[in-house]
Amino acid sequence: MIQVTSKIVSNRRMTANCWRVVVDAPGISSSVKPGQFIHVKIGGESGPLFRRPFSVFRRIPLREGHFGIEIVYEVIGAGTGVMKGLRKGDTLDVIGPLGRGFELDRGKSVQVVVAGGTGAACLFLLSEEISKAGLPLKVLLGAETKASVLLKKEYAALKGEVMVSTDDGTYGFHGFVTQMLDQAFNEGKISTDCVIYSSGPEPMLKALASVCRANRIPAQVSVERHMMCGIGACLACVCKVDPNRISKKRDLESSHIQSVSDKDFGYALVCKDGPVFDIDEVIFDD
Amino acid sequence: MIKEIVDLSVDLGQLRLKNPVMPSSGTFGYGIEFADFLNLNDLGAIVVKGTTLHPRLGNFQRRFTEIAGSAEISTIGLQNVGVEKFIRDKLPLLQKFETPVIVNIAGESVEEFVTITDALMQADGIGGIEVNLACPNVQGGGLQFSADRDATFEVVKAVRSATHLPIIAKLCPTITDVSILAKVCEEAGADAICPIYAVMGMTIDIHTRRSKLGKNILASVGGPWMKPIALKLAWQAAQAVRIPIVGGGGITCAEDAIEFFIAGATAVQVGIYNFVNPQVMIKTVEGIKKYLIEHRMKNIGDLRGSMDLS
Numbered sequence: 402m403i404q405v406t407s408k409i410v411s412n413r414r415m416t417a418n419c420w421r422v423v424v425d426a427p428g429i430s431s432s433v434k435p436g437q438f439i440h441v442k443i444g445g446e447s448g449p450l451f452r453r454p455f456s457v458f459r460r461i462p463l464r465e466g467h468f469g470i471e472i473v474y475e476v477i478g479a480g481t482g483v484m485k486g487l488r489k490g491d492t493l494d495v496i497g498p499l500g501r502g503f504e505l506d507r508g509k510s511v512q513v514v515v516a517g518g519t520g521a522a523c524l525f526l527l528s529e530e531i532s533k534a535g536l537p538l539k540v541l542l543g544a545e546t547k548a549s550v551l552l553k554k555e556y557a558a559l560k561g562e563v564m565v566s567t568d569d570g571t572y573g574f575h576g577f578v579t580q581m582l583d584q585a586f587n588e589g590k591i592s593t594d595c596v597i598y599s600s601g602p603e604p605m606l607k608a609l610a611s612v613c614r615a616n617r618i619p620a621q622v623s624v625e626r627h628m629m630c631g632i633g634a635c636l637a638c639v640c641k642v643d644p645n646r647i648s649k650k651r652d653l654e655s656s657h658i659q660s661v662s663d664k665d666f667g668y669a670l671v672c673k674d675g676p677v678f679d680i681d682e683v684i685f686d687d
Numbered sequence: 688m689i690k691e692i693v694d695l696s697v698d699l700g701q702l703r704l705k706n707p708v709m710p711s712s713g714t715f716g717y718g719i720e721f722a723d724f725l726n727l728n729d730l731g732a733i734v735v736k737g738t739t740l741h742p743r744l745g746n747f748q749r750r751f752t753e754i755a756g757s758a759e760i761s762t763i764g765l766q767n768v769g770v771e772k773f774i775r776d777k778l779p780l781l782q783k784f785e786t787p788v789i790v791n792i793a794g795e796s797v798e799e800f801v802t803i804t805d806a807l808m809q810a811d812g813i814g815g816i817e818v819n820l821a822c823p824n825v826q827g828g829g830l831q832f833s834a835d836r837d838a839t840f841e842v843v844k845a846v847r848s849a850t851h852l853p854i855i856a857k858l859c860p861t862i863t864d865v866s867i868l869a870k871v872c873e874e875a876g877a878d879a880i881c882p883i884y885a886v887m888g889m890t891i892d893i894h895t896r897r898s899k900l901g902k903n904i905l906a907s908v909g910g911p912w913m914k915p916i917a918l919k920l921a922w923q924a925a926q927a928v929r930i931p932i933v934g935g936g937g938i939t940c941a942e943d944a945i946e947f948f949i950a951g952a953t954a955v956q957v958g959i960y961n962f963v964n965p966q967v968m969i970k971t972v973e974g975i976k977k978y979l980i981e982h983r984m985k986n987i988g989d990l991r992g993s994m995d996l997s
Binding site: 448452494635660 | 743744749751959962963964966
């Protein structure tokens with residue numbers, strides 16, 4: 402991970418409340434893996450106190466052999482409020498790439514990407530990798546309403562099928578993206594011999610966990626938390642985990658997961674042990 | 688070249704630091720987390736996370752929130768690996784560096800402070816002990832130790848008897864006057880006083896009427912806003928005792944640190960700004976050097992307590 406001052410290449414509105422910003426951060430774009438994030442100080446000393454974490458949407462060519470990184474953000478607070486006012490040539494102080502990302506599971510017959518809202522950004526690098534690898538891909542995008550569907554065009558350009566749900570039924574399936582997924586399994590549109598990768602609001606991930614349990618499907622989910630340091634020092638971004646269901650793929654030596662004998666849960670650090678977890682590891686009640 | 692011109696070294700009891708800048712416990716993890724961003728050998732000391740006798744999981748979500756751009760309120764709840772695992776897993780990683788390691792210890796009783804100190808005394812490579820007197824005195828009714836001068840005295844005295852290592856007494860003087868507490872700590876055998884932890888506060892979401900920190904209500908308030916208050920405490924403590932003062936509270940840059948030296952501090956701790964800019968302490972050291980050169984001072988000691996009161 403590195404800390405760099407990065408110039409903004411473009412910063413554009415996508416929907417009523419979502420924006421996309423491209424920053425020139427070569428040291429990060431060359432090493433970022435799907436599902437990893439960057440931690441950004443917005444607006445210098447006059448901006449908000451802490452950095453804000455954003456998942457990387459994609460690498461984007463700026464000039465010959467030189468890639469920038471693009472992030473998609475929803476304007477929800479002081480940080481993103483300042484961010485939307487920044488222009489080409491303004492700078493951001495960026496730390497990254499950070500965290501444990503997705504790991505491609507090639508053993509299943511279908512790769513299923515389930516995104517809620519801005520979670521669509523977090524899953525794109527992975528979907529590109531799946532598409533390039535020629536693996537069967539289904540992308541399920543959930544949004545509140547037709548106007549807030551994100552990145553449909555970008556996903557449609559990949560080799561795979563894109564399905565859209567809206568909470569109000571103004572576009573595609575009427576209901577939550579997890580309900581669309583459940584129906585697709587029930588109707589045989591998607592084989593349950595699949596692996597799921599997901600990112601979205603926590604209630605959505607919780608609903609996904611029950612769909613996965615019912616169909617015995619492995620899933621990797623990106624968990625979101627407010628963060629202070631982003632590098633494993635402050636212990637603010639904890640996620641409740643089940644100590645008995647920690648993924649065997651984890652290197653326990655370097656893991657920050659902590660549990661104590663008199664409690665039936667442990668805490669993982671989202672910035673280091675995540676943001677991507679196996680869905681079975683996470684306890685969604687915090 | 689600059690290194691040869693100015694002397695930044697300071698002494699806390701028998702502990703010599705190559706420069707007066709160190710992190711505040713809890714804002715620098717175990718130090719290793721920052722190794723990608725700075726050379727740990729360039730720090731005066733590394734003060735590690737508050738260490739308890741047994742491992743602690745800490746508090747529920749949510750653990751912090753930002754307030755009005757210059758403050759944070761957080762309640763980690765002393766999540767830490769416990770003294771045994773600290774010595775086994777964390778300390779060896781720090782021993783690769785020459786910078787002294789100061790262990791912040793947090794006990795629930797006088798006896799527990801002593802037990803933790805005894806355990807640390809069995810380990811090699813510890814440069815000093817910082818006694819966290821902002822801990823609740825569980826046996827004494829739950830008030831912070833530093834709310835009470837007798838409890839403060841007892842803890843520092845007991846830790847003093849258990850170790851020859853330099854002791855920093857870290858206070859949270861929101862109830863009892865800092866001058867009184869500093870004197871009590873000096874009398875009990877502390878080598879240095881750090882006069883402030885983040886102070887306790889709370890925050891409410893007016894739409895839900897719940898704490899903005901979920902199930903957590905009381906939490907520590909820190910950040911740049913607290914510097915004037917912290918500076919006053921450093922000043923008062925420096926007036927009260929002969930032993931060194933480790934100032935801190937709201938430091939974001941060299942200029943902030945320099946105010947503390949002028950007020951009488953021997954060393955400074957940088958707090959939550961480590962989370963904002965992981966290189967802040969290195970920049971602070973560089974800025975202090977530059978200031979001394981510009982003001983034709985050869986020694987950081989020339990700056991200490993140099994406030995012009997005329």
